[in-house]
Amino acid sequence: MTAAAIVFLVAWNVTTTFLALLVLLRQVAVTLLFHFGRRGAESRPVPDAELPRVTVIVPAHNEERVIRGCLDCLTRMDYPADRYEIIVIDDRSRDGTGAIADDFAARHPCVRVIHRPQDAAPGKPAALLDAINSSTSEVLVFFDADYLPPPHIIRRLVAPFADPLVGATMGRVVPYNANANMLTKLLDLERRGGYVVDQEVRHRMSLLPQFGGTTGAVRRSALEAVGGWNTVSLAEDTDLTYRLFIAGMKVAYVADAECYEESPETWQVRYRQVKRWAIGHNDCLGRYFLATLGATRQPLMARLDAALVLLVYTVPSLVLLNLVIALAMPAQLGETWASLSIMTMSLTLFTGIGNFAPFYQIAAGCVSDGQRRAFSAVPFLFVSSFTSLLACNVGVLQLLKDKLLGITTQWDKTQRFRSSS
Amino acid sequence: MLNILIAVVVYECLVALAFILCWRLVRDVDTRLPILTTDGHDMRHRSGTLAAGSQVPDRPGALWQVLALLLGAVALGGVALSLSGTLADLSNALSAADTVAPDGRIDPTLLKLALPVGQLAILLALFPRFRNAVQFPAIIVHLFLIVFCLLVTLLDPVRIETGKPTLAPIFATNLVLLVLTHGLLTLLFCRNWRELVGSVLLAALAGGILALGSMAIALISSLLGGPLFFFQLYLVSAFGIFGLYFCVTGILLALWDRN
Numbered sequence: 001m002t003a004a005a006i007v008f009l010v011a012w013n014v015t016t017t018f019l020a021l022l023v024l025l026r027q028v029a030v031t032l033l034f035h036f037g038r039r040g041a042e043s044r045p046v047p048d049a050e051l052p053r054v055t056v057i058v059p060a061h062n063e064e065r066v067i068r069g070c071l072d073c074l075t076r077m078d079y080p081a082d083r084y085e086i087i088v089i090d091d092r093s094r095d096g097t098g099a100i101a102d103d104f105a106a107r108h109p110c111v112r113v114i115h116r117p118q119d120a121a122p123g124k125p126a127a128l129l130d131a132i133n134s135s136t137s138e139v140l141v142f143f144d145a146d147y148l149p150p151p152h153i154i155r156r157l158v159a160p161f162a163d164p165l166v167g168a169t170m171g172r173v174v175p176y177n178a179n180a181n182m183l184t185k186l187l188d189l190e191r192r193g194g195y196v197v198d199q200e201v202r203h204r205m206s207l208l209p210q211f212g213g214t215t216g217a218v219r220r221s222a223l224e225a226v227g228g229w230n231t232v233s234l235a236e237d238t239d240l241t242y243r244l245f246i247a248g249m250k251v252a253y254v255a256d257a258e259c260y261e262e263s264p265e266t267w268q269v270r271y272r273q274v275k276r277w278a279i280g281h282n283d284c285l286g287r288y289f290l291a292t293l294g295a296t297r298q299p300l301m302a303r304l305d306a307a308l309v310l311l312v313y314t315v316p317s318l319v320l321l322n323l324v325i326a327l328a329m330p331a332q333l334g335e336t337w338a339s340l341s342i343m344t345m346s347l348t349l350f351t352g353i354g355n356f357a358p359f360y361q362i363a364a365g366c367v368s369d370g371q372r373r374a375f376s377a378v379p380f381l382f383v384s385s386f387t388s389l390l391a392c393n394v395g396v397l398q399l400l401k402d403k404l405l406g407i408t409t410q411w412d413k414t415q416r417f418r419s420s421s
Numbered sequence: 422m423l424n425i426l427i428a429v430v431v432y433e434c435l436v437a438l439a440f441i442l443c444w445r446l447v448r449d450v451d452t453r454l455p456i457l458t459t460d461g462h463d464m465r466h467r468s469g470t471l472a473a474g475s476q477v478p479d480r481p482g483a484l485w486q487v488l489a490l491l492l493g494a495v496a497l498g499g500v501a502l503s504l505s506g507t508l509a510d511l512s513n514a515l516s517a518a519d520t521v522a523p524d525g526r527i528d529p530t531l532l533k534l535a536l537p538v539g540q541l542a543i544l545l546a547l548f549p550r551f552r553n554a555v556q557f558p559a560i561i562v563h564l565f566l567i568v569f570c571l572l573v574t575l576l577d578p579v580r581i582e583t584g585k586p587t588l589a590p591i592f593a594t595n596l597v598l599l600v601l602t603h604g605l606l607t608l609l610f611c612r613n614w615r616e617l618v619g620s621v622l623l624a625a626l627a628g629g630i631l632a633l634g635s636m637a638i639a640l641i642s643s644l645l646g647g648p649l650f651f652f653q654l655y656l657v658s659a660f661g662i663f664g665l666y667f668c669v670t671g672i673l674l675a676l677w678d679r680n
Contacts, residue, residue: 182555185447185452266553267557324569327566343651347651355663367609372610374450375671378671379667379668380443384555
């Protein structure tokens with residue numbers, strides 16, 4: 001190996017290790033802030049007279065197994081009927097989704113169904129755009145078809161819009177099938193860390209909570225102000241979150257707006273889901289990283305944190321690559337202090353902080369939920385983290401390939417597991 | 422050399438057994454949050470009160486937190502350091518009693534390759550059987566890493582010879598991380614005197630795990646060099662030290678809850 005190649009490898013390893021360490025240390029710092037910081041104030045209920053007109057949008061592509069449960073919940077919502085509308089988008093379904101939605105529309109005047117033809121543009125973002133264009137409400141609320149929203153949730157999601165700077169709100173997602181198998185147990189743990197601790201601290205510290213595309217609400221005027229709905233992105237929710245942030249607006253996390261979802265029950269489905277997120281998220285990283293750092297309308301700390309969060313789906317690639325370089329380095333350089341330092345750093349990153357940062361966050365989430373026993377599954381998080389590691393790396397490679405060849409990446413729908421009976 | 426190999430294999434088997442035990446125990450623990458739904462189409466739904474959200478139980482006072490941290494750190498560090506000394510003598514005795522490799526009855530290269538090739542064989546055997554299992558991606562990643570290490574070693578066979586890596590920084594890094602991990606988890610979980618005693622006992626166990634894991638790393642370093650050693654170092658650190666610590670924590674939490 002030439003000296004130049006060695007210098008390049010060492011520089012690459014040190015830089016990427018530093019970036020990954022920053023992301024992981026941020027996770028530890030956030031958990032410490034959650035544990036030692038002050039508690040957030042309870043949200044103030046909004047009087048009926050002040051509630052805005054709301055359109056709930058439910059995209060559904062072949063969702064006959066789950067959509068009935070979602071519509072059951074939505075038609076029992078505690079919200080003034082004269083300001084409440086549900087739009088179901090039957091997105092090119094080939095199963096009974098359209099018929100189930102039509103049946104609900106016939107029984108409930110607040111339900112409207114849009115049937116998208118088979119030749120319509122594919123993908124959830126395109127379907128959502130059709131619904132957005134056909135509604136006139138000031139607030140748009142989104143739920144996936146497998147979600148089971150409780151009756152109070154819309155009142156809670158719209159409450160933060162009293163602040164004119166809030167462009168979007170996000171609730172907490174809770175898997176209801178956590179007991180199905182070990183994977184769903186682990187995904188439940190990941191959700192606890194992400195929502196109970198990370199989103200909560202971001203909200204409390206006036207940083208940037210993520211608008212997650214489901215169990216979330218968007219102010220129409222804010223959406224229009226930042227250029228409307230992006231139908232090209234595979235992470236249209238992340239895309240909107242960062243456009244709102246760059247335009248000087250806020251995203252509010254509403255911890256008590258809980259909604260129940262179905263977690264993937266097989267690793268193949270989870271793999272495809274994370275791969276899609278990794279493609280979309282890394283696409284946003286390329287588009288918004290510098291703009292986020294330069295968003296002068298936002299506080300410096302919020303900009304730095306938001307930029308680090310953009311790196312979340314890049315870290316697994318950096319960590320795996322660093323591990324491979326570290327394993328090969330002693331063979332190339334011998335056991336010198338340089339190769340040993342790089343190897344130790346990479347291994348520590350992978351085994352120590354890499355495990356510890358999310359574990360600690362999850363532990364704080366379990367304690368906060370008053371369910372310490374859930375933490376007992378944490379030794380097996382390596383199972384889901386290796387799925388994510390693999391999916392993120394393949395996602396990054398596919399994104400690079402698609403960018404080079406100018407191909408539009410196709411939306412991959414998440415398979416459902418609930419029995420339809 | 423054979424003694425060392427056997428000791429390492431026994432340690433790795435014990436780690437695997439601990440994971441299996443923890444898996445069997447934890448998979449029956451109900452980890453669902455109570456959810457607010459009166460009637461659903463799925464029998465797995467559970468009716469109940471809304472989850473607690475961001476309401477965190479009251480934190481203990483600063484003095485209590487400092488005490489819990491200090492006691493845990495002292496127990497962990499004390500046991501790790503004192504047991505490491507005892508185990509170092511044992512490890513020296515193991516090496517001294519070794520009679521197989523010097524008289525040439527077993528090829529030393531074969532002994533060196535037994536561990537990585539054995540792991541490769543296990544991963545290859547698991548590959549088709551676990552295709553639909555949740556562990557499959559972990560098998561793929563480890564298969565990739567071990568094949569990569571074997572290929573690099575093949576290209577530079579001299580590197581399989583034992584190098585002289587300095588083990589002190591590895592022990593120190595793992596010690597600091599484990600003290601930090603245990604300390605911060607103690608602050609989260611430890612609320613009364615009973616739990617404090619439990620936490621100190623767990624810290625002592627963690628010290629024992631660190632000492633055992635470090636001895637395994639030291640033994641491997643006298644057996645393997647190059648990337649194959651570093652792959653084993655990664656395996657022992659990730660699963661044999663931190664993984665084992667979390668398994669013990671998981672088992673205790675699962676049992677505590679059941680009682």
